[in-house]
Amino acid sequence: MSVSNSSRWKKLAWILSSILVVLASLAYGLFLFPFWGIPFNAQRHGNPPLTPAWALEPWLWEDDVNTAAFVDELLAGYAEHDIPVRTVILDSPWSYRYNDFDVDTTLYPNYKEWFAKKQDAGYRIVLWMTSYVNSVNKGLALKDSPEYLEEAKSKGYLTGGGNVISWWKGKGGAIDYSNPEAMKWWRGKQDKVYALGIDGWKLDGAATYNATWISGLPFFYVKSAGGWMTTRTYMDHYYRDELAYGLSKNPEFTTLARAIDRGFHPEGFAPIDASPVNWVGDQEHKWVSQELIAEHGEDGVDIAIEGIEGFESAINSILESGRLGYNVIGSDVAGFSGKEIPPRLYIRWAQFSAFCGLFMNGGHGERRLWLRTPEELEIIREYSWLHTELIPYMYHYVVTGHEGGALLQNPIDQGEHQYYFGEELLVAPIFRDQLDWEVSLPAGKWRYWFDDQKLIEGKVTVKADYALDKFPVYIKAGAIIPMNIERSYTGVGSEEDKGFLTLLIYPDLESHSFEVNREKAESTVFSYEKSDAELRVKLTGKKVPHVLRIAMDSAPSVVSLDGQTLVEGEGYHYDSEKGKLVVKTQVYQGGVYEIR
Secondary structure, three states: OOHHHHHHHHHHHHHHHHHHHHHHHHHHHHHHHHHHOOOOOOOOOOOOOOOOHHHHOOEEOOOOOOOHHHHHHHHHHHHHOOOOOOEEEEOOOOEOOOOOOOEOOOOOOOHHHHHHHHHHOOOEEEEEEOOEEEEEEOOOOOOEOHHHHHHHHHOOOEHHHOOOEEEOOEEEEEEOOOOHHHHHHHHHHHHHHHOOOOOEEEEOHHHHHOOEEEOOEEEOEEEEOOEEEEHHHHHHHHHHHHHHHHHHHOOOOEEEEEOOOOOOOOOOOOOHHHOOEEEOOOOEOOOEOHHHHHHHOHHHOOOOOOOOOOHHHHHHHHHHHHHHOOOOEEOEOOOOEOOOOOHHHHHHHHHHHHOOOOOEEOOOOOOOHHHOOHHHHHHHHHHHHHHHHOHHHHHHHHHHHHOOOOOOEEEOOOOOOOEEEOOOEEEOOOOEOOOEEEEEEOOOEEEEOOEEEEEEEOOEEEEEEOOOOOOOEEEEOOOEEEEOOOOOOOOOOOHHHOOOEEEEEOOOOOEEEEEEEEOOEEEEEEEEEEOOOOEEEEEEEOOOOEEEEEEOOOOOOOEEEOOEEOOEOOOEEEEOOOOEEEEEEOOOOOOEEEEO
16 A cells, blocks of 8 residues: 555544544433533523521531431530521431431420521521422431332332432432422421421432433433423423522522532533522542552642542532532532541631631531530631621622623632632632641732732732731722621620621722622712822712721721711721721711711
8 A cells, every 4th residue: 555545544534534523422312401401501590688687697518317306406505605506407317217307306406496486596497308209218217208209209209200219319300390280299398397487498409310310321301291301401390499488488598409409410410590509529538648649649649630629629510500600609618528527627627618608517427516626616617707797798799790791709810710709809728737827819909818008010929928817818909898897806806896887998008899789778878089198988878887897008087988087096096006997886977988
């Protein structure tokens, strides 16, 4: 064979192989389209819903004991050690059978009284569920319950004619959301716990298993009362319909649903418009440590991509979720699975979670912080309060995201896993077991959260050691950051500020404004204008008691409110140590400050 013929055959072989690759890719894509949506994100219409403000406060749960007595012990310990908790998740198992919505009285005796007491104490209760009617219940005392499945199957309430699907909690059939009679039956069972005053569902991701399985392989369509539906369409019914029914029972109801969870659903599990709160699946209590490097070498510890799904994997999924358009996102602090939680990992994960929409401390492993190291208790308490006190700032972005504007968590293509938390803060999470870290600051000027008196020129890489009680968070020059200060742990204010809205104001620009939104109430807009001779701060909208903490290099000579000069030491004071003018006001008329 001549050289020219050989070249032609090689070229033809390359063309044929390329065509085969393209055809295989198309076939694979067509196979997955009903699983992911046609095209990707076609079902992702609408903006994020309005997440209730209570859902921004810290969540707590555990998955080792699952009893009322242990929940009581956890909550009592958190209260005694002044660690904030608003929401308690009762994960599986809590029901007699999975998704029969009968509370298991061996785990939660006197549950009606127990639920009422928790709610009277101000806690919110969220229950785990999926959309399956099981015949086999893995991990329950009642392992086999074929009669439950048979009841739903015989009445035609399940998709696929009642085909049994294996999922991680056993075997069962999927409830048919397109069948009105099935929904009447399903809602009737759920109403038993709605009557207890529950505040939300943790909608676990089992809906993704609802396919027609042939010889162990999934065909991503299922027969329903409304005709054939894709797996993706079924998932959307699950998330949308459960949220809608919950809201019809309780206007402050919420759902906790998966967003991006590694590569399983590149379009996200739950529809964005039915995703008030999101978490990114189950990670292990793992991160890159010096011990791991010593064991495997620097090149063998890429645990985020291959092998162990640890801290970095959670960060990546959260940021990809933000990039897609989800708004209130988080992960299990310190990871979901495993036995021993490394102390420094617990601290760093809690610090990162303080700057996520969802702060969810739970999963396997010891969650009684008072039984762990004193350092963990003190630092995690501080960051739990920091997250709680930032809720006025976070809720602003709940509202703007719902209206199609700025979201709460926005990844940036600069540095490793860096992101904007709102529009005023930049976060560079420390996801390895080390103190030294690099932060790539974008163009502009910045201030370090824990030492905010100095302006730092941007478009520079900051290399520093961050002690365990510190974290790389930077404030954009000119920012206004509203907070509800209730404690002194964070160093911003003290218990005396409770009941006042605190505003951190960094007047580095000529002008800036920030709207503090409230649920079902008028908002308050805080703004400033700066000239060489004067700083003018103005409040419009709903009048609120407030504390202004204004960054200034030196004490002002005159501070006035609505034309009346304030007396130093009474109406205001200058904190020279922190470089802040502090003005505390209970009542005012116009809301105009002039500072010279």
